[in-house]
Amino acid sequence: MLNDPVLLNDWHVVAYAPDLKERKPMAVRLLEEELVLWRNGKRIHAWRDLCLHRGTRLSLGKVENDCLICPYHGWTYNEEGQCIRFPAHPNQKPPATARTKVYQAREQYNWVWVTLGNPSQDIPPFPQWDDPAFHKIHCGPYDFQASGPRAVENFLDVTHFPFVHQGLLGDPAYPEVNDYEVETTPEGVTAQDISVWQPDPDGSGEGARVTYTYKVVRPLTAYFVKSKSQKRAISGGSRVIFARSSYSSEAGQTMTFTPRTSTASLISSNEGT
Ligand code: FES
Ligand SMILES: [Fe+2]
Numbered sequence: 001m002l003n004d005p006v007l008l009n010d011w012h013v014v015a016y017a018p019d020l021k022e023r024k025p026m027a028v029r030l031l032e033e034e035l036v037l038w039r040n041g042k043r044i045h046a047w048r049d050l051c052l053h054r055g056t057r058l059s060l061g062k063v064e065n066d067c068l069i070c071p072y073h074g075w076t077y078n079e080e081g082q083c084i085r086f087p088a089h090p091n092q093k094p095p096a097t098a099r100t101k102v103y104q105a106r107e108q109y110n111w112v113w114v115t116l117g118n119p120s121q122d123i124p125p126f127p128q129w130d131d132p133a134f135h136k137i138h139c140g141p142y143d144f145q146a147s148g149p150r151a152v153e154n155f156l157d158v159t160h161f162p163f164v165h166q167g168l169l170g171d172p173a174y175p176e177v178n179d180y181e182v183e184t185t186p187e188g189v190t191a192q193d194i195s196v197w198q199p200d201p202d203g204s205g206e207g208a209r210v211t212y213t214y215k216v217v218r219p220l221t222a223y224f225v226k227s228k229s230q231k232r233a234i235s236g237g238s239r240v241i242f243a244r245s246s247y248s249s250e251a252g253q254t255m256t257f258t259p260r261t262s263t264a265s266l267i268s269s270n271e272g273t
Contacts, residue, residue, distance in 0.1 A: 002031040009117035027059035046105035046114040124217040188217040
């Protein structure tokens with residue numbers, strides 16, 4: 001496990017919730033910890049992916065009667081991670097130590113969030129999620145050969161648009177970026193009124209000057225609002241594009257989840273990458 005108390009005591013997106021099916025455990029890796037995710041009904045579980053018997057990955061097992069069963073010798077773990085059955089010794093009660101490591105897991109905004117520690121803060125708010133004016137589009141996960149902070153830095157960086165996203169998000173003839181305000185509050189860091197010329201800001205094929213507002217709400221969770229007008233538009237305005245990105249990481253390797261919400265009918269194909 002990565003030894004970073006800030007990241008350990010934070011919530012991380014580890015999966016797109018609809019991908020986690022009933023009866024189908026899923027293996028994920030968060031901060032160098034191997035995890036098994038599984039669900040029964042509305043409840044989602046995140047455990048260390050390790051059977052206490054011979055170390056088999058529990059993610060290779062199966063879900064039956066609200067229990068996760070190891071594929072090797074059938075040790076059966078209840079929802080609390082306690083082994084309740086040794087098939088080879090059916091009359092022997094498993095000891096309390098036959099219990100796998102259980103982490104907190106929640107489903108929110110169609111994502112599975114997991115923490116390896118005890119966060120003092122809740123999952124960050126996503127105010128546009130419940131606004132019917134916004135379409136919701138699931139994107140990712142994308143695999144970065146980079147650390148989580150480096151991936152966030154890239155997400156916040158508009159100056160690479162003319163070079164890396166030429167023709168879509170930027171134009172080398174207009175590389176300049178204006179001075180802009182950055183504000184730090186207990187809710188995070190906000191940078192606003194960042195004006196960028198884009199040849200195709202919303203996938204319609206028409207160039208326009210757009211304005212970005214970025215918010216970094218947690219070290220590895222950020223979002224932006226992009227407005228096609230000069231006015232700052234947070235929600236309900238016309239042609240507003242809103243996106244948010246979260247990352248679950250390990251050393252030098254990051255998975256990013258980037259859903260987009262938009263009041264526009266078209267969205268540029270590589271926004272947020
Ligand atoms: S290794 Fe899991 S039951 Fe034996
Ligand atoms: Fe990019």
